[in-house]
Amino acid sequence: xxxxxxxxxxQPNEAETDTKLRATIIGMTLYGEDKKAIDAAHELYLSGIxxxxxELRSLIIGNEVRHxxxxxxxxxxxxxxxxxxxxxLQTDICxxxxxxxxxxxxxxxxxxxxxxxxxxxxxxxxxxxYLIRNRYARNTSxxxxxxxWQWVIDTYGGDKSxxxxxxxxxxxxxxxxxxxxxxxxxxPMMEIPSLTRVIQ
Numbered sequence: 001x002x003x004x005x006x007x008x009x010x011q012p013n014e015a016e017t018d019t020k021l022r023a024t025i026i027g028m029t030l031y032g033e034d035k036k037a038i039d040a041a042h043e044l045y046l047s048g049i050x051x052x053x054x055e056l057r058s059l060i061i062g063n064e065v066r067h068x069x070x071x072x073x074x075x076x077x078x079x080x081x082x083x084x085x086x087x088x089l090q091t092d093i094c095x096x097x098x099x100x101x102x103x104x105x106x107x108x109x110x111x112x113x114x115x116x117x118x119x120x121x122x123x124x125x126x127x128x129x130y131l132i133r134n135r136y137a138r139n140t141s142x143x144x145x146x147x148x149w150q151w152v153i154d155t156y157g158g159d160k161s162x163x164x165x166x167x168x169x170x171x172x173x174x175x176x177x178x179x180x181x182x183x184x185x186x187x188p189m190m191e192i193p194s195l196t197r198v199i200q
Contacts, residue, residue, distance in 0.1 A: 003029045008040060008056065023055045030063050038067055049080070054088060061096025065105075074105055082118050091126070098130035098137070106137040110144045114151060121155055125164040132172030142178065145169055146185055163198040 006022045029037040041063040044052060052060055064073065074097065081093045097109060109131060113124045132141040145152070145165060156162040166186055173182055186199045 003034075003037065008044065008053075010053070019055070023059065026056060027059050030059060038063060042068055049089070054092075057089070058092035058095040061092055062099040065096050065100050069100060069102055069105065074100075074108065078112065078118065090123070094123070094127055095130060098127060098134060100134070101136040103136075103140065106131060106134075106140050110141065114148070122161070124155075125161055125168065128165065129168040129172075132169055138172055138174075142169060142173060142181075162194050166195060167198045 002025045041060045045060050045064045077093050081090050112118045113127045131137040152165050190196050190199050
């Protein structure tokens with residue numbers, strides 16, 4: 001009902017509460033796999049990213065990646081991420097790309113996270129957060145963190161965001177087995193002062 005009332009387009013003299021509510025309602029409708037909403041988002045994506053409502057852009061990109069993914073789509077979004085001067089657009093592309101359901105794409109995104117010519121080191125943790133919270137990417141992202149922990153140390157060891165990786169990994173993992181694996185992996189690192197509290 002609210003989805004039909006609000007639609008996809010801001011109305012003249014619309015209440016600010018409706019403007020903010022629209023993104024929430026559309027996000028929930030897309031999450032519920034509503035076919036009409038999926039198709040509507042697809043049509044909007046095809047009209048061009050630059051013309052999309054910034055409030056809805058990440059939702060529309062994510063819908064395109066989840067339901068209409070092709071290698072060309074992924075490569076095009078990565079290129080746009082690298083070349084745009086808009087930090088907001090980069091954030092929306094990151095959120096959209098990391099909603100993928102394809103293992104091959106997950107592995108590709110984890111690879112470019114370490115490529116500073118594409119993803120700045122200060123932004124890599126955001127990609128990791130989104131990926132490990134994606135149920136289709138969780139296991140691969142967790143394994144990536146374990147395999148690339150030395151890179152995390154080398155890149156962030158003296159940075160205030162060093163503890164972001166164990167912190168956000170914990171928010172993404174959800175099973176007893178993953179808890180055991182997390183404990184086994186990070187317990188030896190509790191001696192590192194900057195990590196002690198967040199691991200505990």
